[in-house]
Amino acid sequence: MAIIDCDVHQGNGTASILAGDDSVFTFSIHGAKNFPFRKEASDLDMELPDGTGDDAYLEALERGLAETLDRSRPDFAVYLAGADPWMDDRLGRLAVTKRGLQERDRQVLETLKREGIPVAVAMAGGYGRVIADTVDIHFQTVKTAVELFR
Ligand SMILES: [Zn+2]
Numbered sequence: 385m386a387i388i389d390c391d392v393h394q395g396n397g398t399a400s401i402l403a404g405d406d407s408v409f410t411f412s413i414h415g416a417k418n419f420p421f422r423k424e425a426s427d428l429d430m431e432l433p434d435g436t437g438d439d440a441y442l443e444a445l446e447r448g449l450a451e452t453l454d455r456s457r458p459d460f461a462v463y464l465a466g467a468d469p470w471m472d473d474r475l476g477r478l479a480v481t482k483r484g485l486q487e488r489d490r491q492v493l494e495t496l497k498r499e500g501i502p503v504a505v506a507m508a509g510g511y512g513r514v515i516a517d518t519v520d521i522h523f524q525t526v527k528t529a530v531e532l533f534r
Pocket of ligand 1: 393
């Protein structure tokens with residue numbers, strides 16, 4: 385099994401709890417300077433500098449996703465689709481657009497679908513100044529999943 389954690393904060397609890405469990409591969413892509421300030425070691429961590437935009441984000445994600453599948457060959461995946469890498473998130477520190485986040489969802493879900501790996505999607509963090517923006521981002525994740533897997 386693989387956990388693909390795209391919340392902007394490291395999946396430190398997941399990494400810590402599953403550190404000794406070889407049956408679960410933990411991948412976290414997150415802000416290097418963001419909370420938690422003392423990071424745990426996931427099986428794969430990708431740390432992004434403040435202000436990372438769509439292109440650099442999606443390129444790092446693509447590499448991380450490929451390495452995750454290559455190293456873990458999972459029979460099942462959990463995707464944590466954080467809304468907080470968004471550019472106007474109060475706690476995000478990155479500069480990913482809504483379109484970039486939709487592309488992220490598509491990239492993760494299409495890759496898993498192509499590889500025949502079932503996936504459970506979980507909402508993760510989101511702290512937009514206007515709550516409707518956070519809702520938009522979560523909603524487009526659900527929409528993208530429904531369109532791909534219907
Ligand atoms: Zn978060």
